[in-house]
Amino acid sequence: MDFELPDDAAALIETTRKMVSDLMPHEPEFQKTGKVPAAVRKVFRDNGFFSLAFREENGGMGLGMLEICCIQAELAHLPVQFWADVKSSQGPQTKIIEDFGTEAQRQATLPAVIAGDLVMAFCLSEPHCGSDVSAIRTRAERTGDGWRLNGYKTYVSNGIKAGQAVVAAYTDRSKGARDGISLFLVPADAPGYKLAGILELMGHHTPGVAELAFDDVDLPAEALIGEEGKGLSYLMHGLNAGRLAIAGTSLGMGEMALEEARRYAHERPAFGGTLSDFQAVQHMLADMATEMRAARLLMLDAAWRYDRGEVSRSLCAMAKLFCSETACRTVDTALQIFGGAGYVRGQRVERLYRDVRVTRIYEGASEIQKNTIAREMLRD
Amino acid sequence: MKVLVPVKRVIDYNMKAKVKSDGSGVDLANVKMSMNPFDEIAVEEAIRLREVGKAEEIVAVSVGVKQAQETLRTALAMGADRAILVIASDDVHTDIEPLAVAKILKAIVDEQQPGLVLCGKQAIDNDMNATGQMLSALLGWSQATFASELSVDGDSAVVTREVDGGLQTIKVKIPAVVTVDLRLNEPRYASLPNIMKAKKKPLDEKTAADLGVDVAPRLEIVKTSEPAARQAGEMVPDVDTLVAKLKEKGLV
Ligand SMILES: Cc1cc2nc3c(=O)[nH]c(=O)nc-3n(C[C@H](O)[C@H](O)[C@H](O)COP(=O)(O)OP(=O)(O)OC[C@H]3O[C@@H](n4cnc5c(N)ncnc54)[C@H](O)[C@@H]3O)c2cc1C
Numbered sequence: 001m002d003f004e005l006p007d008d009a010a011a012l013i014e015t016t017r018k019m020v021s022d023l024m025p026h027e028p029e030f031q032k033t034g035k036v037p038a039a040v041r042k043v044f045r046d047n048g049f050f051s052l053a054f055r056e057e058n059g060g061m062g063l064g065m066l067e068i069c070c071i072q073a074e075l076a077h078l079p080v081q082f083w084a085d086v087k088s089s090q091g092p093q094t095k096i097i098e099d100f101g102t103e104a105q106r107q108a109t110l111p112a113v114i115a116g117d118l119v120m121a122f123c124l125s126e127p128h129c130g131s132d133v134s135a136i137r138t139r140a141e142r143t144g145d146g147w148r149l150n151g152y153k154t155y156v157s158n159g160i161k162a163g164q165a166v167v168a169a170y171t172d173r174s175k176g177a178r179d180g181i182s183l184f185l186v187p188a189d190a191p192g193y194k195l196a197g198i199l200e201l202m203g204h205h206t207p208g209v210a211e212l213a214f215d216d217v218d219l220p221a222e223a224l225i226g227e228e229g230k231g232l233s234y235l236m237h238g239l240n241a242g243r244l245a246i247a248g249t250s251l252g253m254g255e256m257a258l259e260e261a262r263r264y265a266h267e268r269p270a271f272g273g274t275l276s277d278f279q280a281v282q283h284m285l286a287d288m289a290t291e292m293r294a295a296r297l298l299m300l301d302a303a304w305r306y307d308r309g310e311v312s313r314s315l316c317a318m319a320k321l322f323c324s325e326t327a328c329r330t331v332d333t334a335l336q337i338f339g340g341a342g343y344v345r346g347q348r349v350e351r352l353y354r355d356v357r358v359t360r361i362y363e364g365a366s367e368i369q370k371n372t373i374a375r376e377m378l379r380d
Numbered sequence: 381m382k383v384l385v386p387v388k389r390v391i392d393y394n395m396k397a398k399v400k401s402d403g404s405g406v407d408l409a410n411v412k413m414s415m416n417p418f419d420e421i422a423v424e425e426a427i428r429l430r431e432v433g434k435a436e437e438i439v440a441v442s443v444g445v446k447q448a449q450e451t452l453r454t455a456l457a458m459g460a461d462r463a464i465l466v467i468a469s470d471d472v473h474t475d476i477e478p479l480a481v482a483k484i485l486k487a488i489v490d491e492q493q494p495g496l497v498l499c500g501k502q503a504i505d506n507d508m509n510a511t512g513q514m515l516s517a518l519l520g521w522s523q524a525t526f527a528s529e530l531s532v533d534g535d536s537a538v539v540t541r542e543v544d545g546g547l548q549t550i551k552v553k554i555p556a557v558v559t560v561d562l563r564l565n566e567p568r569y570a571s572l573p574n575i576m577k578a579k580k581k582p583l584d585e586k587t588a589a590d591l592g593v594d595v596a597p598r599l600e601i602v603k604t605s606e607p608a609a610r611q612a613g614e615m616v617p618d619v620d621t622l623v624a625k626l627k628e629k630g631l632v
Binding site: 007008011012015016018019043046047048049051052061071 | 450453454457569570571572573574575576579
């Protein structure tokens, strides 16, 4: 058995780590202004970060989930806003187009995404339903030569600046979610497509997620992605990869908090020594390190198997569940070690505390991951 | 013109070097290794020469252990066209001395016929600052050391050198050996797609014996020791005490 990362993965991670550490000094400026410095996007654009997940024939690097998760864990040391676009280039919205879209849909989106010029949105959640996908109300009706889309979507990441959106809608409610939901590629400049609102968030708090309204948006027949009624199965197709990527995100945040806490415990004077002299603090650090290591191994195992074609819903759910829950605990303990300083705006652990919380909610909340794990266990 | 860039695998500049318990050298087992930072600058400069049409091909070469392959892959990922690895030892703790490296590089130069050899001014592990100079002597080529600016024009190169008194600009005949200093440029990252493409670029392997160079050390390391630990400072209550203390120590 060999626990070493493959050479390629190691080289990619190493380089990413170097770029991330060079970008770190931009954090204080960002914390002050809320604006992502242009230099950040340039580094990601110039160094191929928007091409990671796409296949080589489509101009991508064709990386596996092992590399993607590990790279994501490095990026997650930086404020979310720095890499949100990079992450969206690997999201279900682009993967679905690559795997099920027509050549015309691919041409209209992928080259621009890879060049870092186009951000795409993924619109599934609605105000009254998130976990329960079958309850969406957005619908698309056939017109003479196309479709008419009506509905309202919320929590749309990157929805404010997205140029194209993948939208889930019922095309035939009588067939239920399994055969009645379809996906559409909708350009943001289509008449009737409206940015209806912006929700400010606890973490990632600028620029917020979007609410998008679709009022009688007329789409040509070619806007349908793949086959009619296959929407849910396309969504499920990308589910495991999406969960692994969040495992990577939360892992990176937890590891960053652990490193911050280790450094601070060493430096902070207290009672004639430093915080790291106290066994209570040492034990906190030991627990954090042990749990984060376990989280990393769980993610690596699930991702490695995924790339070998041994796709297991349960392992991906476990990785997402454990990495996000562990990272939240670790960030919380790190903040405790910082004491009052950890509660101050501008402090990295304060930022992580707000940012990490959502990893237990999106891409399937922890409870939904547990449902999946239990379902797989109890299936005979 | 072909440009040859020698690159060395050294302990990563972020690592804290630890001396082996027997004092025979720095412990390099399981320590992160990277390309010597000055060599990165040399690779970058070669790429820039190619970008402005002054160089056609960039060949990176490394002398050392098999693991120096990784260092060459980095050079390839940054933009070198091909690489040559000369295996001169199988022990990561053996440092090949500058004269032996220079002889090996001379053999490579004879074979590859580059117009320019761009070296780092020194390696950050042993700070010898000798290989480039020795190579130019062995080849009988012009040399320009500590370059902070370089331009190539026809059969000559104009090099600005960082010398003790300031900056000195000299013109040398090509072929030449140029050693590069810190301020010459800021090396680019190896982009992620280029890291993957680098795997497919040619990397030839030879041994020092193939080139007929004896790499047996001529120097004997008597002892390696850690620098003396810094004494803890003293906290003073106010500026007056600080000034008094400084006077006491004869520092002001
Ligand atoms: C920052 C952010 C970005 C997002 N980006 C996007 C995006 O780009 N596109 C998009 O479509 N959506 C996005 N979402 C929405 C996200 O996917 C949903 O928030 C998530 O699916 C949970 O849905 P919900 O919020 O409606 O919670 P609900 O489904 O209402 O669930 C509320 C709580 O009940 C629990 N629960 C629900 N059902 C069960 C059950 N069967 N068993 C046990 N417990 C259950 C949940 O686990 C949760 O704890 C984003 C959300 C956030 C916060």
